Amino acid sequence: MKFSYVARQPILDIDKKTIGYELLFRDGPKNTFPEVEPELATSRLLSDHFLSTHYNTLGDKLGFVNFPYASLINLVPTLFPKDSLVVEVLEDCQPTDELLHSIEKLFQAGYTIALDDFIPSKAWKRFLPYISIIKFDIRLVPIAKASMFMSSLKGTKIEFLAEKVETYEEYQQAKDAGFHYFQGYFFSKPEMIQTRALNPAFLTTxxxxxxxxxxxxxxxxxxxxxxxxxxxxxxxxxxxxxxxGSSTKIRSFHQALVYLGEQKLRKFVSLVAVASAKEDKPDSLYGLAILRARQCELIIEQLNVKEEPGQAFLTGMFSLLDSLLDQPLDQVLNSVPIDEEIKRALIEKKGVLGAVLAMVVAYEQARWDDATRIRNRLKLNEEQLGKTYDQATIWAQELLAQP
Known part of the structure; x- marks a missing residue:
């Protein structure tokens, strides 16, 4: 039986607010489309995911989706709502007359079109009037070179997105160069290392x-x-x-705790913990920490191991504390009262909890081979892993939507 699944990579604006997600698909163990035509595979994946779990969890955010050549020629994007979809033209598409005709049609129908992993060339010049976003992989086209091309398009409506931004220095350079949007894992790494006392409220949390x-x-x-x-x-x-849901107003902490029950109390504490770490961080970090926590918990529940779901939850949630507090993780963890097994998982990536966290991070970053290798070691099947991500995504979305 075949399973397809998807991870989301946040796309941030200049203020580090999430404006959308690129939906990264995997179909089958080799991440290829061996049994069906590319456009049919893309349609099926979009139907499975964009119109179900991930469409629901996009909220008011955009979904950036890669479309292969054949899907664009067959106008597959028109099956999906134009207001929440950014059509990415894959970098291996040839700039043919046929493709230009399809892009014109999508543009006229009101779709937002992006060129993915763009390498400047004259062949694409005639496409530019229909393009809203150009994505540069800064590993392939350095920021300085991209900046020269961007200057040549000043005065047009085209916006620019920097991909593979891995550090805050790169984010700053890309911002200075005139990029409007940023994609990569710079937001999940510490901005700068500084010594900062943990306040009593945070320790209580x-x-x-x-x-x-x-x-x-x-x-x-x-x-x-x-x-x-x-x-x-x-x-x-x-x-x-x-x-x-309560007919009378809650007046005491005891009454509040009893009313909430264990599940809602866990939700409340986890949200407060992440949100209280630091206020000026990208909103992606809060969502990512909560999503990791829930997925780690769901995975441990399906493994026959001594580690408890609660421990797995904390492991996922604390995996981004270094970024939230701008301190090395081992330094942060030495200041907080959590058990040694969680510390070992976070700092040394050891034990069952360490393996589960490593698998969750590999999945979220669409490193499918690494996720599959660890999944096999943990004796978890492919469907279970995909489902835990979908369930955790929904859970995190609902939690962040709480008043």
Whole structure:
């Protein structure tokens, strides 16, 4: 049986706000389309994912989707809503008259069209009036060279996107060069390393995270920790009251905790923990930390191992603490009260938790071969891995949408 699956890579604007996601597809173990024509494979993948899980979780964001030559000639993009789709013309498409005719039709129908991994050449000049976004892979076309081409198109409506931006220095250089959008993993790496004291409120939140990882949760200890922090107390009561469903207003922490129950309490604490780490970070980081946490938890639930889902949840959530706090991860983890197995997974990438996290990160970055290798080692099947990502994506979206 064949499974297709998809990962999402955020696309950020100059202010590091997420404006959309590139949907990265994998179909079959070799990431190829051996059994069907490319346009049929693309249609099926889009139907499976863009119109189901990932379409729902795009919210008001754009979905950037690669289309091979045949799909464009057959106007496959017109099967999907133009308001939330950016049609990416794959870099291996030939700039033929036939392709130009199709691009004109898509443009006239109101679709946003992007040229993917663009290498400047005269052959593409006649396409430019129909193009909204040009994507440069800065590993293939250096920022300085891309900047010269961008200058030649000043005064046009075309916007530029820098791909494979891996560091904040590259983000800054691309921004200075005039790029409008950025794609890559610069947002999940520390912006700068600095010594910064962890505030008491954050440490309390970490202790809460440790408590919600226990089975069953010790509500008395959770109540004690919440009462230590005025802001946290206020947030909890606001969260419970705004969530609705209770005929009477919640007046005490004990009442709030009982009303919430274990699942919602875990949601609340995890969201507060990530959001309180640092305010000026890209919104992608919050969503990514929560998505990783949930997927790690779902995977551990399906493995016959001694590690608990709660531990897996924290492993995923804390995997981005270095970026959220701009400190080396080992330094951050030495300051917070979490168990050694989680620390080992995060710092040394060892143990079952380390393997699960490595697989989750490989999947999210569309490094399919690495994800498959670890998946085989953990004796997890292909369908289980794809489903946990979809379920975690929906869960994270719902959580971030909470009032």
């Amino acid at each position: 970490i202790q809460l995270c440790k408590e919600i990882a226990q089975e069953p949760i010790d509500f008395k200890e959770v109540e004690r920790l919440i009462t230590l922090d005025v802001t946290l107390s206020y947030k909890l009561l606001t969260y419970v009251n705004s969530a609705g």
